[in-house]
Each structure stands twice: as C-alpha cells, then as structure tokens.
Amino acid sequence: MKRMIYTALLALSTGLTARAQGWVDQEAIFPIVETQVGSINTVEKASWTVYEYNDNKPNDKKGQWSELMSYIDSLPGFHTGSRRYIIEMTNRVTGDNMKKGRKLILPTSFPEDFRAYSPYPYKYEAAVAMPKLLVIDKYTQTFGAYENGELIRWGLVSTGRENNLTPPGRYNFNWKDEYRLSNAAPPGETWELNWAFNIDAAVGIHVHQYALPIASPASHGCIRMSEADAKWNFNWANGWQKGETGKLTRNGTPVMVINDNPVGRPAHWELSGDNVVSLVRLPDDPNALPNGSYAQKASKWESGW
Secondary structure (H helix, E strand, O other): OOOOOOOHHHHHHOHHHHHHHOEOOHHHHHHHHOOOOOOHHHOOOOOEEEEEOOOOOHHHOOOHHHHHHHHHHOOOEOOOOOHHHHHHHHHOOOHHHOOOOOEEEEEOOEOOOHHHHOOOOOEOHHHOOOOOEEEEEOOOOEEEEEEOOEEEEEEEOEOEOHHHOOOOEEEEOOOEEEEEEOOOOOOOOOOEEEEEEEEEOOOOEEEEEOOOEOOOOOEOOOEEEOHHHHHHHHHHOOOOEEOOOOOEEEOOOEEEEEOOOOOOOOOOEEEEOOEEEEOOOOOOOHHHOOEOOHHHHOOOHHHOO
C-alpha cells in the first residue's frame, strides 16, 4: 500500500479547519470502504442516534473517549476494532480532535457494507440511463458513484480551497496515470499523485490520492481521495476513446461536480431536532449544469461509458 503523503507546505496551506479536525487515516479505512460490493438492494441503511461526547458516567473511571469506545463496542454489527473510523468519517473529526460536549452522530448498529452510512440516495433517477456517473459534491466534500442510477460507492474527498476552487460543471474522465509528479509543485518540492485520472485535459484537473483532511477543501483545484477510493476509481472509470487520427470518438465516464464550497467545516449529515438529515442535494437535471470540459464539444457528455 502506498504511503500517505504529508508535506510541510500542505500542513501550512490547508487552513485552521484541516488542522483542527484532523486527517483521514487512509490505511485504517481501507478495509472499511472496500466492503462496498454487490447490489445496493441488499444494503439496509444505518439508523442514527445522537450521542453527547462527555464523561457521562463519572464513577466508572473512564474518560469521555473510553466511554465512547465502550459504547460503540457494545453495539451489534460488524467492523469490530475499527468502528472509531466510521464514527470519525461520519462526524468529520478525528478522535484526538473531539471536544467535550460535542454532539456526535452514531449508528445504532454497525452494518458491514459502508454504503449503509452513505448520505447519497441509493437510487438517483436522473442517472438511470447512464452506465456510470461519478458525483463530486463540494458542499459536503464527498463523492458518490452510480451505475445506471444505483449507488455503488461513496466516500470523502477534498476539493479546491477558496483561492483554487474546483470549478463546478459536467466533465468526463480522459486519460489516467498510476503515478505522476504534479507540475504545480514549487521549486525544490515534489508532489506525488497516485492513481491520477484526469477530468479536464485543458486545465489539468485530476481525481487522485493524496493526504486527505477529514473536513476541509484543501487542494489546488484537483479532487483528492483516499488511497482505497482513488485506486478503485482508477480501475472503475473509463477514459476517452480516440480514432486513428487522434479525434475524440467517445467521452469517458461522466463526472458531475456540484454545489459550492461550504462556509466553515463541511458535513454530510445535519441534526434537525432529534433527526439526522442528509446534506447531499443532487440536481434534478444533470444536463442543466454548465459544461465543464472542452472535450464535450466533440461528443455528448452523457454518451460517456
């Protein structure tokens, strides 16, 4: 497994939100996100409850972290020994950054398939006619992958920060490279991109693996994923097809970048009274989004495979 990449410049450039909320442990979550297999029709959605992160039992000689771990260990289901990482991804904060008194969203049990914890709808009617579609939601800093309108995978991302925004719109996957060096790195530095798949050849926007803050847009415009998700996408999505003369004959898998960056810390679940509500909002008509890639002028966006 390739290492997670952390650089001094990256730590300085991602802002207070990233440092205050922590970083995704990409190695630890690998087996969790890889459970997304088979038909979505067999996956029962997780049920949620609200938990206050406190020393709720002062006489049990446990602090708030130990109490939380004991509580989630007592719940039925799967992922024994790694449930904390599901809690961290759900609440977009790592354990060492949880503050006393914070309200956490916890599942009432731990289903095996990670799609059970997804804020994305299992069925996206507007994408039923598309063999494949990747959705990047900047507001929640998440992605959802669909095949003929059925959710097959989701996860966290980090898109462009405020001074390097990832432009919204409709794109297609073009070319890919398992390993490459970013040409945006300053002199004397090396930025290594693993499992890079381009979505705009003219501008140079890629989906790739890199250090992943758990709760902030932090990139220079590209779309960061965890190691597991970037490798999966590299093998799942299809690139463009060209004829013998080099002319585009078919677009690659469609990509939809939606919504604006959040104001403050991103989340994909919201507490509304005692209810937990998804913050993912998919467009009713994907074709109403602006055209985000020059390649689509030669071949329709939705014709991608």
